[in-house]
Amino acid sequence: MSSKQGSLVGAVLLGFIANVAFGFIVPAVNELIGGALAGYIAGGTLARGALAGFLAGILGGLILSLIILALLPLFMPILAPILGPFTGLLPLTALIPIIFSLKGALLSAIGGVIGNLIAAYTKK
DSSP states (O other): OOTTBOOHHHHHHHHHHHHHHHHHHOTTTHHHHHHHHHHHHHBSSHHHHHHHHHHHHHHHHHHHHHHHHHHHHHHHHHHHHHHGGGGGGGGGGGHHHHHHHHHHHHHHHHHHHHHHHHHHHHOO
């Protein structure tokens, strides 16, 4: 490992924590910020930065998915009478966390590349 590379595991964990923390402050760009932090810490090649950002985004998406899927059964009895004939579509709501996970992972991977580029030009 060269001096310009950090721990990939540490980068992913710190990127995930930044993603969650900035989700409360600036939710529109929290994935990019978390991914950029992960890519900056990971260093190395652009692919390594993208991987660090991607993994940080996937980790955040998994946590969000678990929360949504845990709460979903609580709301199904309330939503079923409201939706009427569309009640059969309620199981498709399980796809929502998957879509959010993929969006977060993609934005975090882009942030990882940006963070890696910043690291390449600032770390000497």
